[in-house]
Amino acid sequence: MDLLAPGSDVQSVGWDFRGAGGLPPYATVGPTRSLTSFVIEGDAGTDLAVLTEPTAEGALTVEIGWQGSWNRFDEAAEALHGRRVSGKAALQVTW
Template sequence: MGPARSLTSFVIEGDAGPDLAVLTELTAEGALTVEIGWQGSWDRFDEAAEALHGRRVSGKAVLQVTR
């Protein structure tokens, strides 16, 4: 088994740019580690959600959004 996990969605309101810049800098410096267990196109959202819900992913799922 393992610890309980959850699938959480969120909406960022306002200017998140400065906060994201700090997180990006910390990650680049190695002070913050990010475990990515799934990556894919926004079009594959259902697949990502199913993998997270089914606990087949360790870490975060990253959806790539293009214009």
């Protein structure tokens, strides 16, 4: 938070079980800055394209540390929660 300019905003994408994402007490006190939750509301297609197009072109690298069937969701969640995965967990969904 100390690195943010006045008027800046931090988007909280998620929290871990230990608390406020590692922010020390009173980190949000001082110049006007905000910490808000990231929420997808409405159509996210355009925003997702901003991420998927560079990824498909190889310009944006996504580290996948665990990959498996959607049926193994519990295993993926346990590996992420236990911090045994470096990067993202990718679930394969079949119809």
